[in-house]
Amino acid sequence: MNPVFWILAVLTVIGALAAVTLKNTVHCALAVTVAFAGLALFYLQLDAQFAGFAQILIYIGAVAILVVFAILLTRGSETPRTGLFSRSWFAGMTIAAAVFAVLGWAVIQSAHVLPHESAAPAVDVNQIGNALLNRYVLPLEIIALLLTAALIGAVIVAMHEKGESK
Amino acid sequence: MLGEGILKGLAETAKNFAGSFVSKERLTTVEYPEERLPLPEASRNFPFLVYDGQDWEKGLRCVACQICEKECPPKCIYIEKSKDKKPDFVGKPQIYPAKFDIDISVCMSCQICVEVCPFEAIKMNTEFELSTDDRFGGLLLNRQQLAKPNEYYRQIHPTEAAEVDARRAEEKAKAEAKAKADAEAKAKAAADAAAKAAAAPPKAAVQTEPKKEGGD
Amino acid sequence: MVSTLDQIFVLLKHWIVGQLPAGLQSFAGVLLSVVCIIAVFPALFAISVLLERKGLGRMQNRLGPNRVGPYGILQPVADGIKSLTKEDIVPVGADSVVHFLAPVSMVAIVFMGYAVLPMGRNMTLVHMDAALLFYFAMGASTELSVFMAGWSSRNKYSLLGAMRAVAQMISYEVPLLLSSVGVVMATGSLSLDKIVDVQNQYTFGLPHWFIFTPWGFASFVLFAIAATAETNRSPFDLPEGESELVAGYFTEYSGFKFAEFFLAEYVGMLSVSGLGTTLFLGGWSAPFAFLQFVPSWIWFFSKVMLSICVMIWLRGTLPRLRQDQLMNFAWKFVIPFTLLNLVDVAVWHFMGEGWARWIVCSAIVVIAYVVMGRAGMRRKNIAPRTYRYAE
Numbered sequence: 001m002n003p004v005f006w007i008l009a010v011l012t013v014i015g016a017l018a019a020v021t022l023k024n025t026v027h028c029a030l031a032v033t034v035a036f037a038g039l040a041l042f043y044l045q046l047d048a049q050f051a052g053f054a055q056i057l058i059y060i061g062a063v064a065i066l067v068v069f070a071i072l073l074t075r076g077s078e079t080p081r082t083g084l085f086s087r088s089w090f091a092g093m094t095i096a097a098a099v100f101a102v103l104g105w106a107v108i109q110s111a112h113v114l115p116h117e118s119a120a121p122a123v124d125v126n127q128i129g130n131a132l133l134n135r136y137v138l139p140l141e142i143i144a145l146l147l148t149a150a151l152i153g154a155v156i157v158a159m160h161e162k163g164e165s166k
Numbered sequence: 167m168l169g170e171g172i173l174k175g176l177a178e179t180a181k182n183f184a185g186s187f188v189s190k191e192r193l194t195t196v197e198y199p200e201e202r203l204p205l206p207e208a209s210r211n212f213p214f215l216v217y218d219g220q221d222w223e224k225g226l227r228c229v230a231c232q233i234c235e236k237e238c239p240p241k242c243i244y245i246e247k248s249k250d251k252k253p254d255f256v257g258k259p260q261i262y263p264a265k266f267d268i269d270i271s272v273c274m275s276c277q278i279c280v281e282v283c284p285f286e287a288i289k290m291n292t293e294f295e296l297s298t299d300d301r302f303g304g305l306l307l308n309r310q311q312l313a314k315p316n317e318y319y320r321q322i323h324p325t326e327a328a329e330v331d332a333r334r335a336e337e338k339a340k341a342e343a344k345a346k347a348d349a350e351a352k353a354k355a356a357a358d359a360a361a362k363a364a365a366a367p368p369k370a371a372v373q374t375e376p377k378k379e380g381g382d
Numbered sequence: 383m384v385s386t387l388d389q390i391f392v393l394l395k396h397w398i399v400g401q402l403p404a405g406l407q408s409f410a411g412v413l414l415s416v417v418c419i420i421a422v423f424p425a426l427f428a429i430s431v432l433l434e435r436k437g438l439g440r441m442q443n444r445l446g447p448n449r450v451g452p453y454g455i456l457q458p459v460a461d462g463i464k465s466l467t468k469e470d471i472v473p474v475g476a477d478s479v480v481h482f483l484a485p486v487s488m489v490a491i492v493f494m495g496y497a498v499l500p501m502g503r504n505m506t507l508v509h510m511d512a513a514l515l516f517y518f519a520m521g522a523s524t525e526l527s528v529f530m531a532g533w534s535s536r537n538k539y540s541l542l543g544a545m546r547a548v549a550q551m552i553s554y555e556v557p558l559l560l561s562s563v564g565v566v567m568a569t570g571s572l573s574l575d576k577i578v579d580v581q582n583q584y585t586f587g588l589p590h591w592f593i594f595t596p597w598g599f600a601s602f603v604l605f606a607i608a609a610t611a612e613t614n615r616s617p618f619d620l621p622e623g624e625s626e627l628v629a630g631y632f633t634e635y636s637g638f639k640f641a642e643f644f645l646a647e648y649v650g651m652l653s654v655s656g657l658g659t660t661l662f663l664g665g666w667s668a669p670f671a672f673l674q675f676v677p678s679w680i681w682f683f684s685k686v687m688l689s690i691c692v693m694i695w696l697r698g699t700l701p702r703l704r705q706d707q708l709m710n711f712a713w714k715f716v717i718p719f720t721l722l723n724l725v726d727v728a729v730w731h732f733m734g735e736g737w738a739r740w741i742v743c744s745a746i747v748v749i750a751y752v753v754m755g756r757a758g759m760r761r762k763n764i765a766p767r768t769y770r771y772a773e
Contacts, residue, residue, distance in 0.1 A: 024477075026480075026533060027477075027480070030480065030526075030530065033526060049510060049511055049512045049515075049516075050512050050515065053512055053515040053516050053518075053519040054515065054519075056519035056520075056522070056523060057515065057518055057519040057522050060519075060522065060523050060526060061519065061521075061522020061523055061525060061526075061555070062522065062552070064526055065525055065526060065529065065548060065552065068526075068529055068533075069545075069548075072533075072541075072545075124511045124512075125511055125512045125515070125571075125572050126570075126571070
């Protein structure tokens, strides 16, 4: 539990909290970007280089921009007229606490089971590539098909809008 | 083929780049304060007063007729007449301007003052480097600042100046000829009068004789 | 002697770090390298700004700035003093926190890319296994700063400029990555050091740079196009188009913040030129085997400055591309071509050594280029324009 971990943890939690409590939606999007960056730094701290850089490239470089575009192109950029917190906040808090408890219990349980070696296995990108194309090739291809379907769907939705407006 | 136009464009730009070090026709920049482009002859900026000869006060052509002051559209000319007179280029005594101010921040270079001046006294200057840091007085040119010699006028507008000089020389010659003719006539009249005076008493003596010739 | 000159910066760093106590040494080493990068690349930025203004001037039949120093070499100093002393105006309706953070974050992220570039033999700041991925991750993060800049100014034109810039950068992110993937396939590693090492071999005195292979040449051209679009340089500079959108997403920035954006753009240009040099032009390796006595860092920086000169040349030549032409070009020409290029790399690799693979791969690239070029140009209906008048 070195100080770097605590700093990153504080950064990520602050980013996530800001993302749900700020009034301006674009500010929320930028705060969630900070949370993504915190997660990426966690991956890097755990020596998972590929995961960390992929997190930055994909989440900050694409997902955050997608979120921001979505906010701007819909009416989300106006400040909310009603209050920010819903009236059933107590129920929400209870459910969140329950989920957190379950996850925390699962993590602590599994920490007993794993061996106590602190040395992380050195996985280089070569091994990840080999694994993806040898052992996990079916999930890879299914995900690729899913993404292609999403792309084509987006194009069709956009095209239909253009057709209707004509 | 795709990309052909881009390659041709790149070649052209490279030629420009290389040529700008070598040939003058590729690099047409005139580096301003050190080199200046000659202005065309008909260019004009703000007016100036012409004087003949060496002394700007004595040779100033302006006779303070105030026509330019009245015709100026933005009223940028201010003239005060003098109390005494001085002779102009034909010798006739004329008043001269004691004050002649042009506010060049108001002047719009329309050249109307030049067109209406009957004495060829005000002409358009081509000087444009008149900027000053004195916001109020610096752009108000007085009589001395406006006065420039005729040689300067000949330098900046050669054909106009040649034409004006020719006209003035002609007028001067005519005036001189007239003056000479007048002087001759005067001398002749004086001589006649003197001859008449000399011939008068003998005329009175031979009063009876002309009575005989009263018919002529 | 030659190798000392080659390694002179490394030796200097070891000497300086050796003076300090052992605990501080690794930290001091990294700090020293970072300080060097932060000192060298803005100096190169000043040089490239000057080169750009004088070069563009000469290409446009005029002199560039030549008043400030002899031949205008102190012009960047004058520009720097001007931007530092200008009044910093923040519009009243602007989101001041985001408005402040946008240029700062852009500059910070752009400098991160230099951490993995091998600037000479043994002169990489951080040796990472997934170095190329790190570089692209940093490149992708700059898009968010562009958006922040445009949105926080509370100005419709800035926002429009920012949207265009982000759309352009995202579209050209794909060909940038895909053209680098060809190099990764040929090398078998994402590490930039290994990529340069593979290119540092010589046959008959000629180097093994990837640009001299058919797929490498095509990849390099596509990488150059994508890199020019990523850094918003002409002919892809519609987001900052001076005649269309005032200054696009940095309209509302004045003084030092504008200078920061300017710095970020040029440092980004240098950075992506550095990456292009590393991937295709052999990084710090010499062009001919007998020229290896010249220090490696001289080769690296010469190649980077040569790439900058080519970018300036392109800027002086080409008119600006309209946004839809830009996007069409990216999605309909560049991306299919990069995908075909990947097939070409695979063919190259599996055909083995010999002259046959040169012919086959060159044929694939040339035929694809001609066919796609013809197809692309045919779809434009270049007929006389018809007008419809209001009745």
